[in-house]
Amino acid sequence: MAKESGIGWTTCSVDDAAGTPRAIKNDITNLQFATPRATQDVTGIDKSAMERLLLLADFSVTLNGVFNDGAAASHDVFKTVPSTSVARTLALTVSGQSLNNEVLFTDYPLSRSDSGELTFAVPGVLADGTVPTWT
Numbered sequence: 326m327a328k329e330s331g332i333g334w335t336t337c338s339v340d341d342a343a344g345t346p347r348a349i350k351n352d353i354t355n356l357q358f359a360t361p362r363a364t365q366d367v368t369g370i371d372k373s374a375m376e377r378l379l380l381l382a383d384f385s386v387t388l389n390g391v392f393n394d395g396a397a398a399s400h401d402v403f404k405t406v407p408s409t410s411v412a413r414t415l416a417l418t419v420s421g422q423s424l425n426n427e428v429l430f431t432d433y434p435l436s437r438s439d440s441g442e443l444t445f446a447v448p449g450v451l452a453d454g455t456v457p458t459w460t
Contacts, residue, residue: 329420336418339388339428341397342405346414349390352399354444358386358417358424360457384426384451386415392435392443403447406433412452423460427453 337350363380394400405411412427428449437443451457 331419334417334419335421336416336423337388338414338416339402339430340413341402342409342411345397346416347397347402349388349399349402352390352393353388354391355389356387356417358384360384360424382451382456384428384457386426386428386449388445388447388449390445390447392445399445403430403433403445406430406447413449415449424457425460426451426457427455 334350336348337353337356338346338348341347361383363383364377365380366375367378368374368376390399392400402413410429412429414425415428416425417423429452430447430449433445433447435443435445
């Protein structure tokens with residue numbers, strides 16, 4: 326594939342509290358995710374530059390969107406975040422490239438701006454120890 330924009334995501338779904346995947350891409354206005362790896366400094370005193378080992382993989386995400394309390398919409402998915410500790414499957418697909426992870430969403434903050442917008446920014450972290458892998 327050539328260089329592409331981030332327009333036209335085909336999948337952004339999150340399981341609801343019952344474990345049913347819900348397509349919420351229409352409610353998501355933007356998102357950030359990362360797949361960092363930890364490192365360990367193992368530089369000996371005989372070195373003149375850093376020496377490191379690659380350690381555990383991780384995943385984090387923040388889904389930003391517009392409040393939608395329709396059936397099977399984003400509010401229906403995230404409203405139980407404050408009261409449950411269930412991992413949810415997050416599926417992301419853009420340009421035929423998919424990244425699926427089991428995620429613990431840690432907050433469901435809603436924000437009402439002075440112009441009247443009602444939005445959310447839901448953060449999540451890797452839940453199950455599976456290395457995030459693009460397919």
